[in-house]
Amino acid sequence: MKKTAIILGATGLTGSILLDLLLKDTRYEKIKLFSRSSVDISNPKIEEHLIDLFELEKHKKDFQADEVFCCIGTTKAKTPDNETYRKIDYGIPFSAAKLCKEKNINTYIVISAMGANPDSKVxxxxTKGEMERDVIKQNIQNTFILQPGLISGERDEKRLGESIAKFFFNILNPIIPKKYRSISPETIAKSMVVIANQGFSHTRIENQIIKEIAKNA
Known part of the structure; x- marks a missing residue:
């Protein structure tokens, strides 16, 4: 039986690659997209819901699928206000997890970050750590939290700090321990598809393990 997937954040760097993978994957017959703006792709598999993601729970009627992929995230450069930042990086993934639980969706895969810790002073x-903690508390049968390092790749908006960091990461990558090396959005997206269809032994999946999983795509 073919599956239906939900993607939150399909217009973003990793989410757009994930969408392309699922559109090509014959195991999926419908991809529901919940976002503020359209991906501008014409495909019979796509069902778009253009909404305010801060009010995701108002759209629970349409929130039905076999799997949910959450690729939502921002940066301090793009969202300097802490309250708004928290609403995005904590609020949206947590709301999606609650809906998964309510709608009996058994697979939820969310992108977090290396270093997530609810007790951190950073x-x-x-914020990422609190999101992870509260998502896990929903007790969704198949919950997987990816903790990538610095994500390489080009974004539409300019992020000087990230660009500088990526420049030095590219130079230093060969001597940096594998656990901390940068990771491509393609690798993250591929690993999400593998995990959704094959499962994994741990809930939290670290940077290097994400890379190993993606090799099975």
Whole structure:
């Protein structure tokens, strides 16, 4: 039986690659997209829901699928206000997890980050850690939290800090321990598809393990 998937964040760097993979994957017959803007792709598999993601729970009627992929995330450069930042990086993934539980969706895969820790004094790490903690509390049967390192690749908007970091990461990658090396969005997307269809032994999946999983795509 072919599956239906939901993607949150399909217009983003990793989400757009994930969408392309699922559109080509014969195991999926419908891809529901919940986002603020259209991906502008004409494909019979796609069902778009253009909504305010801060009000995701108002659209629970349409939130039905076999699997949910959450690729939502922002940066301090793009979202300097802490309250808005938290609404995006914590609020949306957590709301999606609650809907998965309510709608009996048994597979939820969400992108977090290396260093996520609810007790961290760093706002970014603390927010990601609290999101992970509260998503896990929903007790969704197949919950998988990816913790990638710095994500390489080009985004539409300019992020000077990230660009500088990526420049140095590219130079230093060969001598950096594998656990901390940068990772491509293609690798993350491929691993999400593998995990959704094959499962994995752990809930939290670290940077290097994501790369190993993607090799099976």
């Amino acid at each position: 706002f970014y790490n603390k």
